[in-house]
Amino acid sequence: MLEFDQVSKSYPGGFVALDRVSFKLEKGEMAFLTGHSGAGKSTLLKLISLIERPSVGRVLINDVDLSRIRRPHIPYVRRDIGIIFQNHRLLMNHTVFDNVALPLVIEGFSGKDMVKRVHAALDKVGLLDKVRCLPQTLSGGEQQRVGIARAVVNKPPLLLADEPTGNLDPDLSKDIMRVFEAFNQVGVSVLVATHDLGLVARMKYRTLTLKQGKMINDGLLQYQEDPL
């Protein structure tokens, strides 16, 4: 479903963020994207969500070359992709409900239908009791889960997450990953970028590893916990 074909991305000044990266993510597949910071994880996600365009190569979703998508159509592509951000990017002066409802409002939902979907999404991440709260009053893990609810509320077929467990303790991280697993089990393709290698190794999913813009590993990660 998602395919990278010899994709390179270099920024002005000559910095090469991605170097001839190729991989395929099948429909309903879940995979991790790992690597040190600066290895190109964020750039790769930006290419999928059309925040950046590749310098060379093609990014395809369902055999549609994303370079053919012109600017006015970008919003419609993004509606098919749920994106979860490391720093949540919630609207702090709006309630949890408003935040989660935003993608639905944009798509023209209203009334009972919208309320039902928002409640369903918040229920999946276990935050149904916080509907009327402002994001400031929530903990970091809860804010992250609001972000996830917002990403999945319009049931996108592809879910991208950039360091979703970046600032969370291991237990909370595991909870978040369980949420992703649950979505994956109902057929959503999930790509999670993270540098939490321990967590990745325990989860036993396909892992794509980037190093200085190159794809150095594609498959199960053989990772040994460092001995103390």
Place this chain on the structure above:
Amino acid sequence: MSILFSGRASSGASAHKISLGRRFVMFWVNHVRQALFSLGELWRTPSASILTIGVLGVSLTLPATLHLLVKNVQQVSDSFTQAAEISLFIKDGTDDRQINSLLKILQADNDIARVTHISKQQALAEFADVSGFGAALTYLTDNPLPDVLLVLPKNTSAGSARQLLDRLSKERIVEFGKLDIDWLTRLDAIVSLLRQAVLVIAILLLGAVLLIIGNTIRLSIMNKKDEIEVMKLVGATDAFIQRPFLYSGVWFGVFGGLLAFLIVEAMLWWLQGAIGSVTSLYDSEFRLMAFSVTEFFSLMLLAVLLGLTGSYLSVRRHISAIEPTGP
């Protein structure tokens, strides 16, 4: 509408089975909701909103006042229809029969509203009365004054009055005709100068209003930069993002227009007394004219259009410039 996932069933409200009528109603409900939301936004930032509305109101007041001034001056100048009265001096030695037949012809003329005949004797009596030469005039052996026909044209504008004068001067028994029209043309020129000055000032002020509204909207866009980035990331089109800002512009226009109207009304009320005492000295029936309903709505329409245009110019430039840099 899904570009990438053709089989995606539940993408957007349009895929749901909603009847056309209901969708039409929802369209308007949504717009009203967004308009009210924008009103709420203005309410939440009162100081900035009040300043902008104040500037808009004051800027609209000046052209509106000048317009009223022109309108009232025109009313005054229109009341001087006497000014276009033509005096036809009859040749000496013309007998009454000829004068009467000309009088009849002129009365039947379509271009003429009224003809009055002032005979030699009437003229002399009036002159004796007014000039104060009463006693001296009795020494005159014969009456030196001619018969006069006073002609009031139907169309009192300077040009057509002059045409009529040229035509009537060709009558056989008419010595010459006279039309005291110079000062009327001067007044006309002054009024039209005034009107053009109003136009220029109005255009300048309206330009300023556009810039002010554009800047206010630009600031509120900058304040919401993060919010706009998030909305773009979750798939909002530029049109969706800019709508609340356009509504803010409309509200600025509505309130600014109302403010201008109120200021002008207050000014009229304030001046009414002073103008009354001046006009009573001149024994005139002058009444100060306020806005008509049409003018009120034109003012409001103009204000709203300015608000909308100002915000549109700003929104078009700045919203597309904000691009998300995440995730």
